[in-house]
Every structure is written in C-alpha cells, then in structure tokens.
Amino acid sequence: KNVARTVQDTETSWNSKMMRQCKSLLIQMACTDALARLRDTKLQEETEEIWTVYFDEQNHLRLIELLKSRIEDCHKTMEHSVLLQVTTHSLSLAPIDIVKISKKIALPRQNILDISLEEIETQSDFA
Numbered sequence: 001k002n003v004a005r006t007v008q009d010t011e012t013s014w015n016s017k018m019m020r021q022c023k024s025l026l027i028q029m030a031c032t033d034a035l036a037r038l039r040d041t042k043l044q045e046e047t048e049e050i051w052t053v054y055f056d057e058q059n060h061l062r063l064i065e066l067l068k069s070r071i072e073d074c075h076k077t078m079e080h081s082v083l084l085q086v087t088t089h090s091l092s093l094a095p096i097d098i099v100k101i102s103k104k105i106a107l108p109r110q111n112i113l114d115i116s117l118e119e120i121e122t123q124s125d126f127a
Contacts, residue, residue: 027053032060067105092116 027050035054038047059065063086070082093101093114102109119125 024053024058028058030054064101064104067101067107071105071107 035051038044038050043050054060059069066086067082067084070084074080074082098112098114099109102112
C-alpha cells in the first residue's frame with residue numbers, strides 16, 4: 001500500500017507542478033489588455049492570483065531582465081536552449097543593440113538569432 005500511495009503522491013505532485021508551469025507560461029504570454037479584462041471572464045475568481053504572477057513574479061518591462069530570467073530558468077531545469085519570441089511595437093533592434101544585450105546576459109553574440117516577422121513566410125519557418 002505504501003508503494004502505491006507514494007507513486008500516486010508523486011504523480012499528483014508532478015501533475016500539480018506541470019499545471020503551475022503551464023499556467024505560468026500562458027500568463028507570461030498574455031498581453032496586458034487581456035489581463036485588464038480578466039474580471040469580466042470565467043477566470044474572474046483567479047484574477048488576483050494571475051495578476052500577482054504577471055506583475056510581481058514575472059518580467060515584462062525590461063528585455064534584459066526577461067532574458068536573464070529565462071536563461072536562469074533553463075539552467076535550473078537543465079534545458080540547453082532558450083526560444084523566446086518578443087513581440088513589440090518598437091523599432092527592430094540594431095546590430096549594436098544585440099551586441100550590448102549579449103554582453104549584459106553573458107551569452108555569445110553568435111548564439112542569438114534576431115529575426116523580424118517579415119522574414120517568416122510560413123508557420124513552419126517560424127518553428
């Protein structure tokens with residue numbers, strides 16, 4: 001009985017952890033206007049929790065902090081790469097900006113790929 005209980009507890013713990021990670025990823029990708037409308041959705045009971053994750057636990061304001069945070073997360077989980085899509089209404093980064101970013105996040109410039117939406121023709125190109 002103890003072995004079966006331990007396996008069940010481990011599975012439940014893994015499922016809970018996976019659910020938290022998935023929710024966190026979805027919240028990370030949410031746009032701020034969607035967060036502002038949460039109280040008018042089926043998620044209204046979770047609004048405060050979602051806002052806490054988005055505004056207090058995640059990085060959304062500064063690209064450098066977002067990159068550092070994502071790289072640290074990958075180190076913790078033993079992932080070997082980071083795929084990060086940043087959508088912005090700002091101008092594209094200049095090559096000198098990418099060099100500055102690579103220095104600030106301690107990642108070699110050749111390991112950073114900067115592409116614009118115009119360079120992607122199909123969904124398979126995006127992947």
